[in-house]
Amino acid sequence: MTASSEEHAAGAAVDLSGAPDWTLFDAPSLVGDSLRFVSGQPDGDRFRVRYFRDAEQHLHARIWFGPETEGPPGHAHGGAVAAVMDEGLGLAAWAAGYAIVVGNLNISFRAMLPIQKVVTLESRVVSVEGRKIMVHGRLFCGDTLFAEGQCLCITIKKENQS
């Protein structure tokens, strides 16, 4: 099989570089080790993730879905896609200055996502009403939309913050 330029064998280097106007976002310095489930193995066979901000401070990510994210043969498990959306959209609210947990995450799976492929997660904080922060996101590569999500984040009550 001939691999396209966006497909990578497990263990091989993966190009997670961002768009020209993006700057690298240091997620651990903001939220510590809280992102281990998705981002904890930058050289592993599950996810490899790199976060960025664009010029308007919106959070985005390049994500490689490794062989350990497989669900349907050759494609990512829906839960793997959901985990990426949960982390990425929740982190977008943190990056915008809100200490939150995710209260509701609504995902539409639009196309099967081939594993061992680098895709992009784009996010936008679309509204802030009291403790409710709504973040929208889409996971895509080129013209192919794999998933889109609406994530309701709720700021953590002071007494629950540690």
Ligand SMILES: CCCCCCCCCCCCCCCC(=O)SCCNC(=O)CCNC(=O)[C@H](O)C(C)(C)COP(=O)(O)OP(=O)(O)OC[C@H]1O[C@@H](n2cnc3c(N)ncnc32)[C@H](O)[C@@H]1OP(=O)(O)O
């Ligand atoms: C721990 C601190 C250290 C953190 C250290 C760093 C962490 C760094 C993370 C980095 C990035 C994150 C990435 C992963 C993000 C996750 O995965 S978080 C884990 C998954 N989420 C959870 O476990 C959340 C579980 N749920 C809860 O804890 C509670 O239900 C909540 C969400 C905190 C809300 O409870 P509450 O504080 O008692 O608030 P409550 O009064 O019920 O609701 C407040 C408002 O939100 C609305 N609301 C609440 N839930 C919902 C819902 N599901 N649907 C619709 N509306 C809702 C209510 O209707 C209410 O609206 P208003 O009446 O004010 O208009």
